Amino acid sequence: MVGFLLGERLNVDVLRRTGQPVFAVSAFVAVATLLVMAVVTWAVGALLTTALVLAGIALATDSLATTDVIGESGAEGPAAEFTRP
Numbered sequence: 001m002v003g004f005l006l007g008e009r010l011n012v013d014v015l016r017r018t019g020q021p022v023f024a025v026s027a028f029v030a031v032a033t034l035l036v037m038a039v040v041t042w043a044v045g046a047l048l049t050t051a052l053v054l055a056g057i058a059l060a061t062d063s064l065a066t067t068d069v070i071g072e073s074g075a076e077g078p079a080a081e082f083t084r085p
Helices: 002-008 012-043 048-073 078-083
Strands: none
Touching: 012 048
16 A cells, blocks of 8 residues: 555656666665565574565565654654655
């Protein structure tokens, strides 16, 4: 749902202004979340397949946490403007 709401705001003007930084941050956060969750879950003794499934779930719910933190902190700027609900 969060992705749908954020995608609704992604028009051509916003994409030209913030597209490259938003893509770079999104790609980094996605890869970092997936790797950290998979490695930590696997390190504590879970099967690799279980670790990857849990990492995928964490990746899917990460955007909600990010949006919530930005909203509560009162952050300003182009990234905050893009993610604000």
